[in-house]
Amino acid sequence: MRQSQVTEWYHSIISSQVEEGGTYVDATMGNGQDTLLLCRLAGKQGKVWAFDIQKQALQNTENLLSAHGLCDRAELILDGHENIDRYLSPESADLICFNFGYLPGGDHTIATRAETSLAAIRKGLEIIKHGGMMSLCIYSGGETGFEEKDRILEYLKELPPREYTVIANEYYNRRNCPPMPVFIFRS
Numbered sequence: 001m002r003q004s005q006v007t008e009w010y011h012s013i014i015s016s017q018v019e020e021g022g023t024y025v026d027a028t029m030g031n032g033q034d035t036l037l038l039c040r041l042a043g044k045q046g047k048v049w050a051f052d053i054q055k056q057a058l059q060n061t062e063n064l065l066s067a068h069g070l071c072d073r074a075e076l077i078l079d080g081h082e083n084i085d086r087y088l089s090p091e092s093a094d095l096i097c098f099n100f101g102y103l104p105g106g107d108h109t110i111a112t113r114a115e116t117s118l119a120a121i122r123k124g125l126e127i128i129k130h131g132g133m134m135s136l137c138i139y140s141g142g143e144t145g146f147e148e149k150d151r152i153l154e155y156l157k158e159l160p161p162r163e164y165t166v167i168a169n170e171y172y173n174r175r176n177c178p179p180m181p182v183f184i185f186r187s
């Protein structure tokens with residue numbers, strides 16, 4: 001039996017939903033693990049856009065993609081995801097994924113923030129195609145605090161159910177603020 005580590009589980013849901021040749025967005029590039037998955041899923045015809053505000057993230061991701069010979073599938077952008085609408089037009093992406101928090105192994109004080117995360121989610125929900133999805137892995141507690149998680153969940157609860165189906169998952173019996181994977185499907 002396979003254990004349900006959050007990243008593995010989150011990746012398996014994403015993989016089950018996407019098809020080769022699509023347009024995918026990693027809104028929080030970090031060390032590039034999600035970008036790598038999306039590049040694999042995109043295939044030769046697909047395209048991945050990845051955003052981060054730290055040069056270190058772009059460097060780490062470029063190194064990772066290069067080690068797998070997949071650099072040509074991704075556009076690595078040094079800009080905040082709140083500016084996503086400068087790069088992608090409405091209804092143009094099949095999937096947008098967010099993995100909030102700070103760069104693993106990097107400066108923990110540079111992390112996603114409620115205000116910019118919400119702006120990016122709002123814009124992203126217009127950018128995903130009908131039939132597309134958004135995935136969010138939300139962290140809380142510790143240095144991250146609770147504001148970002150609380151404000152995102154408050155916002156998602158009010159999304160019109162005819163257009164967006166929001167599925168929020170929780171590790172029900174795990175202590176110490178476990179991550180919360182959320183999937184949003186656009187009708």
Ligand SMILES: C[S@@+](CC[C@H](N)C(=O)[O-])C[C@H]1O[C@@H](n2cnc3c(N)ncnc32)[C@H](O)[C@@H]1O
Pocket residue numbers: 027028029030031032033034035051052053054057079080081082099100101102103104110111112113116117
């Ligand atoms: C938890 S990490 C992402 C992990 C990553 N997906 C991976 O596979 O390694 C969160 C990343 O979000 C980035 N970030 C923070 N604010 C951002 C913003 N406004 N726009 C884009 N990225 C941001 C951080 O620099 C950090 O690298």
